[in-house]
Amino acid sequence: MTLIDPTKLEKWLRPHSMEWYExxxxxxxxxxxxxxxxxxxxxxxxxxxxxxxxxxxxxxxxDIGCGDGNFMNQLSCIVKEIVGFDITEKFIQLATISYKK
Structure with a gap:
């Protein structure tokens, strides 16, 4: 059996880094x-x-770190107002598209 350190791979991205989320x-x-x-x-x-x-x-x-807005959508019918924040532009776009008013 051979084990490798995945952090040594050329395309390794640190989990939960900006690049990883992108x-x-x-x-x-x-x-x-x-x-x-x-x-x-x-x-x-x-x-x-x-x-x-x-x-x-x-x-x-x-909702800080709202991702694609799944949790926001679950809460939107019981809250007065909800705002999602995420550092990944694509997730913000997806959350905006999927938002249920």
Whole structure:
């Protein structure tokens, strides 16, 4: 068996760097987070989503790192106002297109 250090590859991009997100937005055309929890529900993600949802009812919300706007869309029907912010221009474009008013 041969193991290699992926950081030594010519086209290696540091995960969660600006370049990594830019590449992700162009290759996938959406924010893709395929990891699934192996812990049965309620898991951390579900608990977070539920608590965040309860906290923002009828509030003004700033979603920093909104990606393609998926979480914003989920909350848009229960908040007073929601603004998404992301450093990746392609994700902002996708969020704008998919935003449900």
């Amino acid at each position: 590449q992700l937005s162009k290759l996938q055309n959406k924010y893709m987070y395929p990891w699934m929890s192996t812990i049965l529900e309620p898991n951390g993600e579900l608990i977070f989503d539920n608590e965040a949802t309860e906290m923002v009812v009828n509030q003004k919300v700033l």
